[in-house]
Structure formats: structure tokens, C-alpha cells
Amino acid sequence: NAGVTQTPKFQVLKTGQSMTLQCAQDMNHNSMYWYRQDPGMGLRLIYYSASEGTTDKGEVPNGYNVSRLNKREFSLRLESAAPSQTSVYFCASSVRGRGTGELFFGEGSRLTVL
């Protein structure tokens, strides 16, 4: 009963390094999301994928890229990490992007950029 699985759970990077956060869901959901959580700011949407083969920008997409690899997997890439990207990143999925479908979240990936 895995739900949404994120890897890695912790990562420390130096400024300018690149990395990819992986996310997979086993609930056959159509829509997937990447959020970042910062103190006092709640969760802010980085990118989302309403369905396989589509991706769209959210509130804070700068410095990130995403790939919807297949229906199960949605990765987030930082090409050149900056200290401002130090955050906790959450992947989420929902049955459908529109309407009443709630989000199911992974446990988060804590990223520190030095």
C-alpha cells in the first residue's frame, strides 16, 4: 500500500549542482504535482501534470524542469541548484486534475543547497 513514493528523502547539494527528485504513485491517478514547502509560506505549486503527456507551470516554476515519464512517474529536476531552492519538496497525485479530487501526498524530500 505504497501510495506516493518520493526519492531521495534527504539531499545536500552545492550551489550549481544538478539533481533529480523522483516520484512514483501506484494508485492509477491521472494527475501529478510538485510543491515546495517553506516556513510561513505554505505549499507553493511548482509544476503539475494533468494527465500523461502534459505538464504545466504552477506558481514558482523558475529554476525547475519536470518530466512525466509515464502515468506512474513524475520527476522534478534542478539544473543548477541555488540556495533559494533549499526547501522541502512534496509530490502529490489525484485521480483527476479538475474538480473535487483531493491530493495524495508523498512524505517529502528535504533539500539543502549550500
Add this chain to the structure above:
Amino acid sequence: AQSVTQLGSHVSVSEGALVLLRCNYSSSVPPYLFWYVQYPNQGLQLLLKYTSAATLVKGINGFEAEFKKSETSFHLTKPSAHMSDAAEYFCAVREYNNNDMRFGAGTRLTVKP
């Protein structure tokens, strides 16, 4: 675009007291509204959601919320706080014709013995 404002970043109550966490939303079209809870070092989990079927929504763990269109509010309440309710709570909104869900800044609930 839709948005959510949560009044009060920290709320402290005594065990057994009423819990009231405030949420106001902004939306140009009918919204769907959600409350999520986050325990330390975990992801968010759904407490309850408003989907226009009923204005008073009951969720898990004894929480409920009332949708008030005239006040653009969706406040979360629980009659009697329990120590296990200590967590961070997030209100979220999604417009019915939109894909993304927007979250408030969160309210950290502390329960004193």
C-alpha cells in the same frame, strides 16, 4: 487566480477546549475547498473537503468545517481538542474548472495539557 488566507500562523488551545482555525478564500468561480493536516516529518493528509453537496462538512478525527459563501470562509472547528490534534493545518482551494490546488500558509495548532 484562486487564493487562500489563513488567519493566525499559530493557535494554542487547552486540551478539551474548542478548536477554531480560520480560512478565507478568493475565487472568481465556484470553488472546491479542502483542509489538510500535516504531522511532523510527514506529508499532508486530507481532513475534509467541500464539494457543494452540503455547506457543513464533517471530516475525520471529529473535525468539521462550514462553507459560508457570503463571508468567503471555510473555518475548521472541533468541539474538544485532544493532544493528538497538535499538527499543522492547511486550507486549500481549487476552482471547479482549474487543475491546480492552492494552499494557505498554514496554522500550527498546539494543544496544552
